[in-house]
């Protein structure tokens with residue numbers, strides 16, 4: 001029987017220092033996986049962002065899992081804890097972060113809104129393996145969504161306050177949705193009206 005908190009292979013367990021401060025939940029309440037990319041140069045930088053305390057509770061922002069370009073998977077938050085990774089959907093969801101530059105370091109510059117870095121095959125293979133395991137571990141899990149679909153906020157651009165850019169654009173146009181959705185009976189989460 002697999003450990004419901006962390007998959008056995010191939011996840012390296014590296015819990016964030018504040019996981020005890022994150023609310024617990026019933027695994028059966030999870031019906032959604034949100035796909036993110038870090039929009040940062042590497043996993044070490046993403047880790048340091050994840051460790052930063054941003055709330056009075058002593059917790060910060062992070063996904064549950066981080067997948068590096070070579071396909072290695074780190075577990076930062078156990079799935080029976082609610083992580084802060086997406087506005088409005090945290091209690092029901094698992095956040096998976098893919099290491100990818102995204103718009104780094106000009107996230108909100110109106111002249112740099114194209115995400116160029118491809119997602120390597122090893123990274124996508126690891127994601128698919130992780131998703132398959134999560135589907136078995138979480139009985140209600142059936143929806144997949146990209147962060148950009150769930151957080152549609154537009155904010156003034158850093159280079160031109162009269163222009164608006166998407167606050168969140170991950171995982172972006174480079175993410176291979178057809179490939180990932182072909183694995184099983186995943187459904188795209190219908191965006192809220």
Ligand SMILES: [Zn+2]
Nearest residue numbers: 036037147170
């Ligand atoms: Zn995101």
